[in-house]
Amino acid sequence: MGYRVAIVGATGEVGRTFLKVLEERNFPVDELELFASERSEGQELTFKGERIKVKALNKQHSFKGIDIALFSAGSSVSKDYAPKFAKDGAVVIDNSSAWRLDPEVPLVVPEVNPEDVKEHKGIIANPNCSTIQMLVALKPIYDVAGIEAIVVSTYQSVSGAGAKAIRELEEQTRAWCRDDCIPEPKALPKRIAFNVIPQIDVFTENGYTKEEMKMLNETRKILHDPYIKVSATTVRVPVFYGHSEAVCIKLKKELSPEEARQILKSAKGVVVVDNPEKGEYPMAIDVAGKDEVFVGRIRKDLVFEPGLSMWIVADNIRKGAATNAVQIAELLCEFALV
Ligand code: A2P
Ligand code: 11C
Structure with a gap:
């Protein structure tokens, strides 16, 4: 069984690399939804040979049904939208600095502290690349x-x-x-x-x-x-x-x-x-x-x-951002947390 995955900030450097890494690691994606700003609405990105249209992120949208959301659209977007995705049932893996030091949010490097993902309450933070x-x-x-x-x-x-x-x-x-x-x-x-x-x-x-x-x-x-x-x-x-x-x-x-x-x-x-x-x-x-x-x-x-x-x-962009986030998603699957 696969997952319904969303990428927020899909047109950015890290966003595009999320697509590559998900594909390379053969992450079980059943359906992929891509979000960016209004500027990119309608742009198409390729995943496993399929062209997918980018949607503009807006608050009217329902995010119900999304299992995992990979965010890399900056801190203010993460602050505004990560709780909304989480409330709608997704586990958010956020690449911004918005939630990293929040005591309720695990900050995870899979090779270092994999068990911390088990403490998540809907949002997991990806640390800074350095x-x-x-x-x-x-x-x-x-x-x-x-x-x-x-x-x-x-x-x-x-x-x-x-x-x-x-x-x-x-x-x-x-x-x-x-x-x-x-x-x-x-x-x-x-x-x-x-x-x-x-x-x-x-x-x-x-x-x-x-x-x-x-x-x-x-x-x-x-x-x-x-x-x-x-x-x-x-x-x-x-x-x-x-x-x-x-x-x-x-x-x-x-x-x-x-x-x-x-x-x-x-x-x-x-x-x-x-x-x-x-x-x-x-x-x-x-x-x-x-x-x-x-x-x-x-x-x-x-x-x-x-x-x-x-x-x-x-x-x-890879281990410092996209790959680390996809590895966190893999941990969620391994620990049956999604
Ligand atoms: P867009 O390409 O439409 O501007 P980078 O860090 O490489 O500059 O990428 C930033 C990513 O975050 C891009 O995908 C960008 O979309 C997205 N982004 C920036 N601002 C917003 C916003 N307000 N809502 C949604 N996505 C945003
Ligand atoms: C840089 N490390 O190389 C910064 C970018 O907190 O995720 C990452 C900022 C962050 O400019």
């Missing part, structure tokens, strides 16, 4: 050696800021190549072509951005560890797909780089690419389109004792 890939790589180490603190610097691709930011990098780069005037930034706070921007999302009172605070608060919630410390600097780089992270961890117990490598080699959803002598390490350009989290440059940290440093890379 948090997901960091925790997929760190949880196996956390389980063996304990982690007291994490210092992370990110190198985040423009696709994290949506389809408009992808176009912005393209247009600015083309203009630069033609020696034309570079268009003013709209989707990102500063020019991104041939630049790095040490700001993702807005600043909060403590001088960290919201993206940086998400990495702390979401990590604590997912690991059920209110004491773990996370200090993040999140940076936008001129890359289309794939977020990279330089991560230093303070361990509770000694763990050698080789032991960490062995643990990660057998961890679910992780691929170790770590041969410095051959110049082999993960790079965004190689992981785009893949679902695993790639780890390399594993070495003893020179500040934290005991500690490790490493480099973690994943496709932010």
Whole structure:
């Protein structure tokens, strides 16, 4: 038996990837309904060779009969519509930040805290992409050696800021190549072509951005560890797909780089690419389109004792968003929660 699935934000970067991932993983879909803004009404998207028309999301619509709704249309749409879908009987898996820290809403990375889906009351939140890939790589180490603190610097691709930011990098780069005037930034706070921007999302009172605070608060919630410390600097780089992270961890117990490598080699959803002598390490350009989290440059940290440093890379639209959400949907089926 299959499910009636809805995608809200179907025309966006993550929305289109939901369609691909559902198809690739052969998720049991009986019927698929696609929603976006009024701008996209009537547009057609393809699922398993079938053309499906996009509907404009509006409050008059009844969502009865939908079993699972995958949302990626931004926080305000999620705040307005997720409760309505849930009330009409769907389980909402929401990719926005709207519900992540709500104590009634589980925040789930299937490789890390799968059992938390059982606590859902109609809405399950998908964590921020930077948090997901960091925790997929760190949880196996956390389980063996304990982690007291994490210092992370990110190198985040423009696709994290949506389809408009992808176009912005393209247009600015083309203009630069033609020696034309570079268009003013709209989707990102500063020019991104041939630049790095040490700001993702807005600043909060403590001088960290919201993206940086998400990495702390979401990590604590997912690991059920209110004491773990996370200090993040999140940076936008001129890359289309794939977020990279330089991560230093303070361990509770000694763990050698080789032991960490062995643990990660057998961890679910992780691929170790770590041969410095051959110049082999993960790079965004190689992981785009893949679902695993790639780890390399594993070495003893020179500040934290005991500690490790490493480099973690994943496709932010796939494992960082669409794939993680579809894996949550798979957990719902596995645990007979839908
Ligand atoms: P649309 O394409 O019609 O604007 P991205 O993050 O890649 O920019 O995608 C955002 C997604 O959210 C798109 O599918 C977009 O639809 C959708 N969206 C934005 N605002 C709304 C809204 N008010 N109601 C429904 N969908 C929305
Ligand atoms: C980025 N991580 O790369 C952000 C986008 O909370 O889901 C994801 C925002 C979020 O720009």
